[in-house]
Amino acid sequence: MQLPAHEAGEHYGLLDDLEYGTALWxxxxxxxxxxxxxxxxxxxxxxxxxxxxxxxxxxxxxxTWQETHPVE
Structure with missing residues (x-):
């Protein structure tokens, strides 16, 4: 899974899934x-x-299912 590339603004990285429906980023x-x-x-x-x-x-x-570029 990968967020779209961007240079400015906020960036996110998934750390862990928590209870159902939430995650730690x-x-x-x-x-x-x-x-x-x-x-x-x-x-x-x-x-x-x-x-x-x-x-x-x-x-x-x-x-994520719409990703068109391969993850390197």
Whole structure:
């Protein structure tokens, strides 16, 4: 799983799944670093797989099943 590449703004890294529906993320920008608990993204992919998005609710850009670039 990978968030879309970007240079400015907030950056996120998944640290651990917590109780159902939440995860612990590291969030940072040019000035601050913090641990945050964020709810899971509720979106699910199209049929037939109905794969869930592996990011947090309100994330920017596409969902994880929509990734078009291979992860290096």
């Amino acid at each position: 590291l969030r940072w920008d040019e000035a601050d670093v913090e641990l945050v608990v964020l709810p899971d993204c509720p979106a699910v992919g199209p049929d037939p797989d109905r794969e869930g998005c592996c990011l947090f609710a309100g994330h920017a850009e596409q969902h």
